[in-house]
Every structure is written in structure tokens, then in C-alpha cells.
Amino acid sequence: MMKINNLPAIFTAAFPVLQQLEQANYEAYFVGGSVRDLLLKRPIHDIDIATSAYPEEVKQLFPKTIDTGIKHGTVTVLHGGSSYEITTFRTESGYQDFRRPDHVTFVQNLAEDLKRRDFTINALAMNRKGEIIDLFNGIGDLQKHLIKAVGDPMKRFHEDALRMMRAVRFMSQLCFDLEPQTEKAVKDMHQLLPKISVERIRDEFVKMGTGTNSRAAFKVFLQTKLSEGVPDFAGKSELLAIYPKLKFNPSMETSLWAIIIILLKITDNQITQFMRDWKNSNAMTEKVKKIVNLFDLISAKSPSDLELFNAGKETLLNTIDVAHILGQPINSEALVDRYTALPIKSMSELAIDGQFLIANGVKPGPNLGQILNQIKQKVIAGELVNSEDDIQEYLEQIK
Ligand SMILES: Nc1ccn([C@@H]2O[C@H](COP(=O)(O)OP(=O)(O)OP(=O)(O)O)[C@@H](O)[C@H]2O)c(=O)n1
Numbered sequence: 001m002m003k004i005n006n007l008p009a010i011f012t013a014a015f016p017v018l019q020q021l022e023q024a025n026y027e028a029y030f031v032g033g034s035v036r037d038l039l040l041k042r043p044i045h046d047i048d049i050a051t052s053a054y055p056e057e058v059k060q061l062f063p064k065t066i067d068t069g070i071k072h073g074t075v076t077v078l079h080g081g082s083s084y085e086i087t088t089f090r091t092e093s094g095y096q097d098f099r100r101p102d103h104v105t106f107v108q109n110l111a112e113d114l115k116r117r118d119f120t121i122n123a124l125a126m127n128r129k130g131e132i133i134d135l136f137n138g139i140g141d142l143q144k145h146l147i148k149a150v151g152d153p154m155k156r157f158h159e160d161a162l163r164m165m166r167a168v169r170f171m172s173q174l175c176f177d178l179e180p181q182t183e184k185a186v187k188d189m190h191q192l193l194p195k196i197s198v199e200r201i202r203d204e205f206v207k208m209g210t211g212t213n214s215r216a217a218f219k220v221f222l223q224t225k226l227s228e229g230v231p232d233f234a235g236k237s238e239l240l241a242i243y244p245k246l247k248f249n250p251s252m253e254t255s256l257w258a259i260i261i262i263l264l265k266i267t268d269n270q271i272t273q274f275m276r277d278w279k280n281s282n283a284m285t286e287k288v289k290k291i292v293n294l295f296d297l298i299s300a301k302s303p304s305d306l307e308l309f310n311a312g313k314e315t316l317l318n319t320i321d322v323a324h325i326l327g328q329p330i331n332s333e334a335l336v337d338r339y340t341a342l343p344i345k346s347m348s349e350l351a352i353d354g355q356f357l358i359a360n361g362v363k364p365g366p367n368l369g370q371i372l373n374q375i376k377q378k379v380i381a382g383e384l385v386n387s388e389d390d391i392q393e394y395l396e397q398i399k
């Protein structure tokens with residue numbers, strides 16, 4: 001049995017939680033992503049614990065708990081400033097509609113619990129001594145860099161069709177291959193993906209698209225036809241086939257969406273609908289729109305100073321990132337230099353404001369906004385110096 005000595009603090013901090021369960025005669029183990037990432041020496045973001053105790057029993061043992069997902073068997077325990085998701089050993093036999101079951105069946109032992117997990121590398125458990133429980137050769141698959149379903153892949157994908165997206169997501173994040181039988185099952189069962197909510201699909205899609213090996217994962221996403229079951233991608237495989245040939249892997253979510261929109265040739269007035277179909281936030285949609293707009297401007301001609309000002313620094317840098325990934329030749333240094341040389345970067349840097357205009361005899365109303373806009377444009381174009389005196393003089397002229 002593999003044993004890890006000197007567990008990182010994120011695990012040792014959780015020892016008292018496991019101990020408390022064990023003292024009450026329950027079993028408790030670290031499970032899932034944290035054990036996988038520990039063995040891969042990747043950063044560990046959260047700790048999941050599996051136990052033989054029922055949720056009600058867990059709640060009685062700890063003073064501070066949250067009912068996170070009681071019907072799925074999960075209770076969150078707060079301890080020492082951290083929170084731990086503690087899930088009762090369970091199986092997913094109650095599914096009918098290819099989504100996570102509404103209610104689960106609790107099982108008596110760890111082995112039954114691990115059996116229903118998605119991939120061998122995610123079906124590892126570790127006890128408090130650092131001993132790894134590996135019933136499905138997850139360690140071997142970690143070494144072989146393989147995403148392989150636990151047992152029969154068709155059964156695993158029937159239980160939760162989202163797991164097919166998780167397969168390509170882990171390929172991208174971990175730079176792993178998909179085991180052939182598991183890949184075949186994804187191909188055979190891709191039609192189940194639309195049973196899953198768009199939000200859950202989107203979260204996996206974004207993790208895939210921003211993972212370090214997204215181009216290779218995207219290829220499998222297309223080959224298995226998973227792409228046919230996500231919003232607005234059906235019938236678009238020829239356009240999307242460019243993705244695996246991109247110059248680089250995107251690392252920002254905004255870049256990912258912008259690139260997809262550009263590859264799909266989605267026009268400006270269709271972007272909002274596309275982003276809505278994927279249940280993206282308005283904030284994300286606005287950012288992506290600005291990037292795609294600036295990308296179009298930059299690709300067609302050189303943007304004006306006003307267009308650079310309107311885009312803003314974040315959008316400019318993000319657009320340069322997108323162009324870089326797409327292999328679009330642009331003079332990014334010159335663009336950044338021009339942006340840096342702008343007399344003002346935001347309206348708050350303008351030497352005057354609406355109050356100043358009123359104090360100088362401009363009547364409040366639509367006209368005031370127009371004059372302010374004129375002044376802004378002249379300052380950005382370098383036709384008017386950004387000082388109160390110069391602007392006051394200009395105001396006298398136009399009166
Ligand atoms: N559809 C799913 C989702 C999760 N799991 C199991 O639950 C664990 C925790 O799930 P989650 O936190 O979603 O994934 P992680 O593998 O921990 O990955 P991440 O690092 O992204 O959290 C997984 O490792 C896996 O054992 C599963 O079998 N099937």
C-alpha cells in the first residue's frame with residue numbers, strides 16, 4: 001500500500017475532523033480531487049471527506065455545520081477556519097434521467113462508495129495515516145496519464161452524463177489521455193449530454209477551455225460529438241475544427257468565449273443571445289463583446305484613439321491575448337504604446353466635469369452631455385489640452 005508521509009497542512013488541519021468521526025466509531029477518509037491532486041503534486045483547493053456516519057450523525061458530532069446537500073448525504077463542517085464537505089458513503093443507483101439522482105442510497109463501506117465514482121484517478125481515498133486506498137488502479141492510471149472510467153464506462157455515464165464533459169475537462173487540466181474504452185463510451189453516449197443543465201455543462205466547458213491542454217481535449221470534444229450537445233455548437237464542427245490548431249491554449253475565460261465567437265463567425269448582434277444560451281452572466285457578456293469588437297477593429301484597420309479609449313486597458317490587453325492565440329498578426333507593442341500615450345484613460349481623468357460646465361454657464365440637460373462628449377473627444381484626439389484653462393477657453397469659443 002502506498003503511504004504518503006508528511007502530508008501538507010491542508011490535510012493535517014482536517015485531522016481533528018477525521019479523528020472525531022473515528023472516535024465515534026465511524027470510518028472517515030479523504031476522497032476525490034484532493035487525493036488525486038496530492039499524488040500529482042498539483043495545488044489542492046478543497047478537501048472532501050467520505051464517512052460511514054449518516055448526515056444526522058455527522059451533525060451531532062460537530063458544533064458548526066451547514067446542511068449543504070443533506071439529501072445527497074453532504075454536510076459541511078466548519079473547523080478551525082476551514083470548511084469540509086463530509087459525504088456519507090453512497091451510491092447512485094436511484095437515477096432515472098441521466099442526471100444526478102434526487103435521492104441517493106447510502107452504503108455501508110468505502111468500497112461501495114468508490115465504485116460509483118467517475119474515473120479511477122478520482123476514486124482514490126486516503127486515511128489519516130496517509131495510506132492510499134486504491135481499489136481500481138487509480139495510481140497506475142495517474143502514472144500512465146489516463147482518464148479511465150471506474151468499471152463499465154457506459155454505466156458511469158448513465159449515472160451522470162456530465163461525466164462525459166468531465167472526461168475532456170480533466171484531459172485538458174491534467175494533460176492526460178482518454179482511455180480508449182472510456183472514449184468509445186463517450187462517443188456512443190454523447191446524445192445524453194443535453195439532459196444536463198447548461199450551467200453544469202458550461203462550468204466543465206470553461207474548465208476544459210482554460211486548462212493547459214485544451215486544444216487536445218477540444219479535439220476529443222469534437223470527435224466524440226459531445227460538441228453537438230452544447231448550446232449553439234450543433235452542425236458547427238467544421239468551424240470549431242480550427243480550435244485544436246490554435247497557436248496557444250487560452251488561459252482566460254474571456255479569451256475562450258471571444259475565440260469561440262470569432263471561430264463561429266457570430267456577428268455582433270448575435271453575441272448577447274449566444275452568451276445567454278450558455279447562461280453566462282451579463283458582466284461576462286459585456287467583457288467578451290468589447291473584446292470581439294476591438295478584435296474586429298484591429299483586424300480591419302488601426303483603431304482610432306477614441307476607440308482605444310472606449311475599449312480600455314483591460315479589453316486591449318485581453319484582445320491582444322486573443323489575437324496572439326488566433327495567430328492574427330497585429331502590432332501589439334504599437335497598440336499598447338498608443339494606449340499609454342492617450343492624454344486621458346478614463347473620464348475621471350478629464351480636467352473638468354459636468355459641474356464645471358454648469359458653473360461656466362452651460363444649462364443642465366442633453367446639451368450638457370453633448371458638450372462634455374465633444375470635450376472628451378477633442379482631448380483624446382490631442383486637439384485640446386486637458387486643463388481647466390484650455391477647456392474654459394474652448395467653451396467661450398463654442399458659445
Ligand atoms: N459527476 C461526478 C462528480 C464528482 N464525482 C466524484 O466526486 C469527487 C469530487 O467531485 P468534484 O469536486 O466535482 O471534482 P474533483 O475531482 O474534486 O475535481 P476539482 O479539482 O475540479 O474539484 C470526484 O473526484 C469524483 O470522485 C463523480 O464521481 N461524478
Ligand SMILES: [Mg+2]
Nearest residue numbers: 032033034046
Ligand atoms: Mg473537488
